[in-house]
Amino acid sequence: MNIFKTIQQDIHKLVHRVFPSVTDATLARISVEPPRDATHGDMATNAAMILSKEAGKPPRAVAEMLVAGLAEIPGVTRVDIAGPGFINIALKPDAFKLIVPHVLESGPKHFGDSDLGGKTPVNVEYVSANPTGPLTVGHARGAIFGDATANLMAKAGFAVNREYYINDAGRQVEVLTDSVTLRIREALGENIGEIPAGHYPGEYLKDVAKAYVEKHGSDFSDRAQVRAFAIAFLLNEIKIDLGEMGVVHDEFVSEAKILGDGEVESALEALTSQGLIYQGVLEPPKGKLPDDWEEREQTLFKSTQFGDDVDRPLKKSDGSSTYFANDIAHFFHQYKKGYKKLVCVVGADHGGYVKRAKSAVKAMSAGAAELDMPLVAIVHVTENGNPVRMSKRAGTFITLRDMLERVGAGVMRFIMLTRDAGQTLEFDYARVTEQSKDNPYFYVQYAHARCCSVMKHAVAMFGDLPDDMLAKTSLASLERPEEMALVKLIATFPRVVEQAAVAEEPHRIAYFAQDVASAFHAWWNKGRDDGTLRFLIEGNKDLSMARIALVRSVAVTIAAALNVIGVPPLQELRSEVEIAA
RNA sequence: GGCUCCGUAGCUCAACUGGAUAGAGCACCUGCCUUCUAAGCAGGCGGUUGCAGGUUCGACUCCUGCCGGAGUCGCCA
Numbered sequence: 291m292n293i294f295k296t297i298q299q300d301i302h303k304l305v306h307r308v309f310p311s312v313t314d315a316t317l318a319r320i321s322v323e324p325p326r327d328a329t330h331g332d333m334a335t336n337a338a339m340i341l342s343k344e345a346g347k348p349p350r351a352v353a354e355m356l357v358a359g360l361a362e363i364p365g366v367t368r369v370d371i372a373g374p375g376f377i378n379i380a381l382k383p384d385a386f387k388l389i390v391p392h393v394l395e396s397g398p399k400h401f402g403d404s405d406l407g408g409k410t411p412v413n414v415e416y417v418s419a420n421p422t423g424p425l426t427v428g429h430a431r432g433a434i435f436g437d438a439t440a441n442l443m444a445k446a447g448f449a450v451n452r453e454y455y456i457n458d459a460g461r462q463v464e465v466l467t468d469s470v471t472l473r474i475r476e477a478l479g480e481n482i483g484e485i486p487a488g489h490y491p492g493e494y495l496k497d498v499a500k501a502y503v504e505k506h507g508s509d510f511s512d513r514a515q516v517r518a519f520a521i522a523f524l525l526n527e528i529k530i531d532l533g534e535m536g537v538v539h540d541e542f543v544s545e546a547k548i549l550g551d552g553e554v555e556s557a558l559e560a561l562t563s564q565g566l567i568y569q570g571v572l573e574p575p576k577g578k579l580p581d582d583w584e585e586r587e588q589t590l591f592k593s594t595q596f597g598d599d600v601d602r603p604l605k606k607s608d609g610s611s612t613y614f615a616n617d618i619a620h621f622f623h624q625y626k627k628g629y630k631k632l633v634c635v636v637g638a639d640h641g642g643y644v645k646r647a648k649s650a651v652k653a654m655s656a657g658a659a660e661l662d663m664p665l666v667a668i669v670h671v672t673e674n675g676n677p678v679r680m681s682k683r684a685g686t687f688i689t690l691r692d693m694l695e696r697v698g699a700g701v702m703r704f705i706m707l708t709r710d711a712g713q714t715l716e717f718d719y720a721r722v723t724e725q726s727k728d729n730p731y732f733y734v735q736y737a738h739a740r741c742c743s744v745m746k747h748a749v750a751m752f753g754d755l756p757d758d759m760l761a762k763t764s765l766a767s768l769e770r771p772e773e774m775a776l777v778k779l780i781a782t783f784p785r786v787v788e789q790a791a792v793a794e795e796p797h798r799i800a801y802f803a804q805d806v807a808s809a810f811h812a813w814w815n816k817g818r819d820d821g822t823l824r825f826l827i828e829g830n831k832d833l834s835m836a837r838i839a840l841v842r843s844v845a846v847t848i849a850a851a852l853n854v855i856g857v858p859p860l861q862e863l864r865s866e867v868e869i870a871a
Numbered sequence: 872g873g874c875u876c877c878g879u880a881g882c883u884c885a886a887c888u889g890g891a892u893a894g895a896g897c898a899c900c901u902g903c904c905u906u907c908u909a910a911g912c913a914g915g916c917g918g919u920u921g922c923a924g925g926u927u928c929g930a931c932u933c934c935u936g937c938c939g940g941a942g943u944c945g946c947c948a
Contacts (some may be wrong), residue, residue, distance in 0.1 A: 323887065328893085336890065339928065346910060349928065373891045374928050416938040418948070442944085575873070588945075606946040613948055630877055631931065641875045653918090665876070668941090709884070712876065716883075725910050728896070732910085740908085789887055801885070801895095808895085818908055828908095863910085 291392040291782040292331065292404070293385065301335055302800040304359040309345060317343060323781060331368065331378035332778065334790050338734065349375025351815035366608050375788075383774055387765045389781040390533045390843045394395060394761040398859070399850035402787040407448030413624045414440040414637040414802045417532065420454040422466045423492050423527040425690040428637065430535065431715065432666045433690075434706045436635040436855070437537045439664070441854045443633075446791030451629065454539040455620060455855040458521050459546040460613070466490060467517040467525075473499035474510045493857075498523050520533070525580070529775075531690050535699050546617055548645045554611050557622035558604065560654050566789050567590045596649030601755065618650045625651070632659060633794065638667040666793055671720040697723055700857045706730040707800040709853055725863070727811075737807035740814060740860045741845035744825050751826055762837040767833040770823065772813040773840060779809050789856070797856065803851040810844050 302317055320341075325334040331742060336352035347350050355370040360369045360377065393401050419429045430437035437452075446448040457463075469489040476482045477499040485491045501517050510516055514697035525542075532539070538581070547556075561567050570590045575585050590601040591614075595804020605616040624632055631649060636643070644663045651661035671688050693702060696719055705722045707732055709715045727733045749755055768777070783802065817823040825837045833860045849859040 321887095321890095323890090325891075327891075330891075334891080339890080342928075343906095376891065378891095404887080457948065460948070583890080583945085586913065600945095603945050610946090612932075612946075616948095637942095638876070639942055640948090641941095643948095644875070665942095667876085667902065713884080727911080730896085736910085743891085743908090755936085793888065797885095811910095815912060818904090818906075818912075821907075824907070862876075 291389065293381075293389065293781050294324070294359065294785050295321050295638055297365075297381075298335075298380070300363045301356075301360070304356065304363070305337060305341065308355055309341060312341065316340060318693045321435075324778075325376075326595060327776075329597060330372065330376075331370065331380040333379045333381070335377050335379070336375075338371070338377055342375065346607050346804070347361050351548070353377050354672055367631050382434055383777075386774070386777050387768065389518050389777060390765055390839055391761040393780060393843040393846050394757040394839065396846075396850075397757065398846050398853055401781045401846055401850040402854075403445055403447070404784060404791075405447040405790050406788050406791065407803050409447065409449045409627045410631060411451070412443055412448045412631040412633060413451045413453055413627070413629040413636070414633040415453040415455055416440070416442065417528075417537070417694070418453075418839065419456045419464050419528060420489060421521045421528065422462055423524065423753040423861060424456070424494055425528055425531050426669055426687045427690060427693050427717070428666075430690040430693065430702060431667065431706045431711075432635050432668050433532060434703050435512055435533060435664070435666050435711050435796065437535075437853065438703070438707055438799070438855050439633065439635070439794050441856065442787065442791045442792075442796050442799065445854060448631070448706075448791070450667045452540045453544045453624075456521075456525065456544045456546075458544055459549050459616070463517060466520055467513060469495055470498050470520045471510055471513075471516055471834065474502055474516070477503050478508050488685075494527075495520075531694070534694060535690070535702070543620070545616065545620065548623055549616065553619040557619040557654060558615065559620075560622065561591060564653065564656075566653055567604070568592065568593070570601065591646075591650065591653075592648045593653075595762075596652045597651045598645045602646050614646060614650075617647065618654065621647070621651050622654050625655050625694045630659050632661045634661060634663050635666060637661055638665045641665055641803060662794060664711055669706070670714060670716045670799065672716060673718045675718065692759065700735075702711055703856050704734070704852075707797045710795065710797055726866065730800070731857075732863075733811075734803045734807045734852070735860045736863060737810045738845055738848045738852075739862050741810070741848070744841045744863045745845070746833070746837070748841075752831070752838075755838060757842065760835075760842055763835045763839045764832065765836045765839065768840060769838045772809075772816055772823065773837070774842060776806075776809050776813060778845060779806055780843060783847055783850065799851050799854045803848055803855075806844060806848055806851070 298321070301322060302320065305312055305317065320335065320337045322333050322335045326332060337356060338349040341352045341795070342349045352372055356377065357369050357371065360366060360379060365381045366379055367382045368380035372378050394470070396403070414436060416439075417425075417429060417433045419425055432788060440450050440452045462813050465488065469485070472482055472485065472489060473495045477496070480726060493827060498520050502516065506515065541719055558567060569587055569589055571585055571587050572590065588603045588607075589605040591604055593602050594600065602614055603612055603616075606612055621632060634647070640663070644665070646660045647663055651659055671693070701722050705717060706715060706780065722731060725732055727736075745755065768774070786802045790796060813823070817825070825841055826834050845859075852859045
């Protein structure tokens with residue numbers, strides 16, 4: 291149930307009646323949204339301003355033509371023309387109150403569900419960390435963002451597949467094999483001295499070596515065996531970490547398998563048949579010339595035809611395919627499986643790669659598929675404001691597991707979604723675990739726990755109060771502004787879900803949860819000064835039941851939002867206090 | 872030097888993808904808190920959205936050029 295959409299559809303119908311020649315494109319631009327300023331009413335539409343050009347009349351004149359029809363839409367109590375031609379609409383409270391039984395019937399799993407996506411198959415790829423070491427907090431952010439984005443898109447009606455692409459081919463895997471071999475020799479008693487340059491120095495490889503020796507003994511002569519063992523071991527560690535974070539994938543796709551299956555060749559053939567591949571010489575990069583630059587003819591993809599800045603090479607000088615060529619194969623693989631929309635979550639250091647990847651997908655699908663590449667920025671981990679440096683190369687990075695053990699998955703998931711993914715995130719151990727309203731995780735959980743506490747008292751007073759019963763409760767006595775503010779806020783959730791899904795911005799859900807928590811805390815606090823605003827009023831069962839229904843729907847709404855983020859809502863905070871103590 | 876992302880209150884960040892008077896929290900100031908529910912509450916202060924142009928009914932948002940920060944720049948992934 292999306293009241294904004296319902297009204298929007300009514301308005302579209304009305305516009306069509308008043309302006310029969312209106313085009314679909316124009317109609318699509320006519321939106322209905324909650325105004326920023328509540329005094330403007332409950333909803334505002336830009337219809338008159340959008341139609342102005344086609345109608346050949348000034349916006350306010352167009353608005354005049356729509357007012358009468360708008361007033362007849364069910365639930366509408368007032369229609370005003372304002373500013374440059376906005377039409378403000380007020381609805382009777384009952385129209386909004388319908389959301390409460392809807393929330394209670396839908397429950398935390400389904401409130402906010404939408405069919406916007408029309409079951410469009412979408413592949414969301416995230417994490418995809420190389421199986422060469424443990425996950426870092428940077429990976430954690432990408433994992434959480436990707437997981438929440440996948441949840442969000444699924445909630446908005448897309449058919450989502452969650453993919454982890456295993457980079458188990460290429461040079462870094464050979465480096466891993468060398469490094470592990472060294473550690474195996476060490477485990478067998480050899481003094482290996484300093485780890486030579488060009489090897490991964492991380493101590494975690496000792497674990498790999500130890501496990502290898504336990505399984506295969508002292509024979510490390512079979513390079514393929516060492517490599518396969520190391521990858522499997524480290525990938526398993528990664529899966530354990532992800533599992534504890536509640537980050538799930540539907541499938542793990544192996545790069546080595548894609549290469550082995552000849553997918554690169556078939557992808558390149560597809561491009562060749564479109565005349566998009568040629569032999570040529572690239573201009574050297576403008577400005578600073580690399581020291582070892584030499585002109586060379588190579589195999590190039592005409593990515594400039596699709597918005598890229600230069601054509602991109604597909605073969606290295608030794609004839610093997612570039613990373614880009616392999617990725618084209620990977621995207622081609624996804625496309626062939628039927629996905630029309632590809633989302634690939636990558637680190638911000640891949641920013642320069644987005645254009646060519648998008649152009650490749652556009653080219654090989656002949657425009658039928660589209661790639662989005664959200665960039666996830668760095669995490670700065672601090673402790674009481676003091677930065678904790680991380681550097682994967684030095685092997686002193688902060689691992690996902692370090693952070694998980696320190697603050698727990700719920701805190702990580704929520705806090706990492708309190709920023710737009712493209713913004714660097716400061717994550718302060720002290721701040722995200724403190725029990726105060728300055729900590730958004732706590733603030734939201736506290737609101738949910740307070741709702742649960744009210745429910746406990748309510749049950750003691752009135753007996754069992756299942757949701758399906760509360761859904762039938764009369765809400766006629768809800769008339770205070772604090773109550774209606776919450777009802778209206780809850781009613782926007784389906785809209786927030788759709789917009790966040792389209793924008794692929796799950797942080798909006800976290801902000802919404804904070805908004806609901808804030809409005810609820812405000813209501814709760816009013817009850818301190820004004821006894822008539824308590825939830826449970828002795829001797830007034832009608833009012834109490836109506837408020838209980840609203841409190842419960844607040845809890846369900848917060849739970850539904852947290853569900854998208856992947857954070858379990860807490861019934862009470864006491865247990866957390868004990869953990870912290 | 873080219874490209875990408877970013878620049879919003881003193882600080883950390885939002886702003887419904889072009890909508891109305893740009894919003895929260897922290898900090899600061901004022902008042903409240905011997906509790907049906909204070910791990911606080913109510914209010915106040917705070918802005919030429921980096922700068923300069925442009926597009927239009929309307930710009931934090933789109934375009935151009937500067938300034939500043941981060942990332943990246945054929946044979947790493």
